[in-house]
Amino acid sequence: MDVQHLVAQADAAASIASVHAEDVDAKGRFPAEAIQAFRSSGLLGLLVPVAADGPGASLADVANVCRILGQACASSALIYAMHQIQVACLIAGAGEGAWQQTFLRRIAVEQLLLASVTSEVGIGGNIRSSLCSPEIDIDHRRVTLLKHSSAISYGEHADALLVTARRHADASASDQVLIVAEKHDVVLSETSRWDTLGMRGTDSKAFDVRLSVDAAQIVPVSFGELAQHTMLPTSHILWGAVWLGIAVEATEKARAFLRRQAQANPGVLPPGGIRFEKAASLVATMRTRLESATTEYARNPAKDLDALPLGFLAEVNALKVTMSELALDVVQQAMMICGIAGYKNGTPYSIGRHLRDLYSAPLMVNNDRIAANTATLLIAQRSPLLRGSIP
Numbered sequence: 001m002d003v004q005h006l007v008a009q010a011d012a013a014a015s016i017a018s019v020h021a022e023d024v025d026a027k028g029r030f031p032a033e034a035i036q037a038f039r040s041s042g043l044l045g046l047l048v049p050v051a052a053d054g055p056g057a058s059l060a061d062v063a064n065v066c067r068i069l070g071q072a073c074a075s076s077a078l079i080y081a082m083h084q085i086q087v088a089c090l091i092a093g094a095g096e097g098a099w100q101q102t103f104l105r106r107i108a109v110e111q112l113l114l115a116s117v118t119s120e121v122g123i124g125g126n127i128r129s130s131l132c133s134p135e136i137d138i139d140h141r142r143v144t145l146l147k148h149s150s151a152i153s154y155g156e157h158a159d160a161l162l163v164t165a166r167r168h169a170d171a172s173a174s175d176q177v178l179i180v181a182e183k184h185d186v187v188l189s190e191t192s193r194w195d196t197l198g199m200r201g202t203d204s205k206a207f208d209v210r211l212s213v214d215a216a217q218i219v220p221v222s223f224g225e226l227a228q229h230t231m232l233p234t235s236h237i238l239w240g241a242v243w244l245g246i247a248v249e250a251t252e253k254a255r256a257f258l259r260r261q262a263q264a265n266p267g268v269l270p271p272g273g274i275r276f277e278k279a280a281s282l283v284a285t286m287r288t289r290l291e292s293a294t295t296e297y298a299r300n301p302a303k304d305l306d307a308l309p310l311g312f313l314a315e316v317n318a319l320k321v322t323m324s325e326l327a328l329d330v331v332q333q334a335m336m337i338c339g340i341a342g343y344k345n346g347t348p349y350s351i352g353r354h355l356r357d358l359y360s361a362p363l364m365v366n367n368d369r370i371a372a373n374t375a376t377l378l379i380a381q382r383s384p385l386l387r388g389s390i391p
């Protein structure tokens with residue numbers, strides 16, 4: 001199906017997500033209606049390349065969908081973003097692997113939903129480290145693994161999990177592989193509930209994951225390479241798009257509140273007017289940062305790590321930290337503008353859910369951890385801090 005036609009479906013899917021957003025948040029339940037809408041409109045396969053019978057949308061297209069969904073229901077939007085990050089990793093990592101290529105086709109045709117199992121008890125948010133390692137039965141080409149995960153969003157609702165592990169029992173913690181396990185390959189045993197401040201509909205419970213798969217289900221490209229070239233940039237871009245959507249929605253509520261005040265008192269700038277200028281300008285900054293990173297990422301098919309002014313990895317890390325902080329700042333401004341009408345639940349100006357959802361942004365993966373990684377990269381870099389000229 002035509003990419004633009006599919007992207008246009010995002011508005012209809014967002015309307016469905018929006019109708020159920022309050023209930024999803026209140027009950028902390030999986031947004032089944034929204035995910036069904038993604039499935040039936042073909043949005044789950046959006047990134048799958050034309051060569052694998054998909055529409056072959058760009059990351060920018062997917063980011064747009066994430067932003068639209070973020071305005072409607074943050075949990076549904078984050079689920080969509082996390083799914084697409086896994087699809088991007090498979091596209092980048094499949095190589096000539098026949099199993100992976102067939103699986104990519106199936107994502108487009110069957111509209112499979114993929115979830116991620118990088119976090120592990122004992123390693124915190126460091127995705128480049130694994131404790132668990134698979135047992136490999138070389139004769140029968142079977143791989144078995146037990147992973148004590150600390151959070152798997154929509155784990156029980158996914159059609160497949162992409163699980164990181166050390167390559168083998170003697171491999172170092174950072175010598176990792178990515179294993180694709182379909183629902184029927186996995187037994188999940190819940191070890192912790194997901195009753196959180198926000199992003200309640202992502203249903204990110206902790207599980208012990210036991211899997212048994214064919215050896216062909218190990219992604220051919222190493223996870224180290226995938227993390228650096230694909231998972232980090234796409235995560236930071238698509239999460240950022242979701243957070244931008246939430247910030248836009250809160251700003252629109254603040255605008256509606258101010259317009260109502262302005263109508264009641266024509267010719268007088270409502271008290272929150274100056275804060276609105278600040279919120280709108282922060283939203284514009286977020287949009288520019290996101291567009292710039294997405295464009296640069298698309299422009300560098302070799303994922304040249306030095307292509308951006310701070311070096312690519314430092315730039316996409318900074319993007320995540322900045323987007324998560326700016327989005328929270330915007331929503332706090334919106335709360336100040338709407339006052340008690342924003343603080344209350346159930347008004348047309350309620351901001352609470354947006355604020356609670358966004359508090360996950362600096363923690364997912366912790367901004368301090370990301371900033372420490374970026375600082376290490378920048379200090380090690382020999383070239384000047386800013387390269388290139390202002391266009």
Ligand SMILES: Cc1cc2nc3c(=O)[nH]c(=O)nc-3n(C[C@H](O)[C@H](O)[C@H](O)COP(=O)(O)OP(=O)(O)OC[C@H]3O[C@@H](n4cnc5c(N)ncnc54)[C@H](O)[C@@H]3O)c2cc1C
Binds near residue numbers: 202
């Ligand atoms: C909404 C949501 C959905 C999620 N979904 C998934 C999922 O589907 N799959 C999955 O695998 N994971 C998922 N996660 C988990 C996520 O990816 C991270 O693993 C998790 O947020 C990190 O948890 P943490 O705070 O315990 O760990 P850490 O990042 O280790 O942070 C713990 C504390 O240590 C500090 N800290 C640790 N290391 C450093 C450092 N190097 N420098 C400075 N400070 C440091 C931090 O400041 C923090 O106070 C999800 C998380 C959220 C919020």
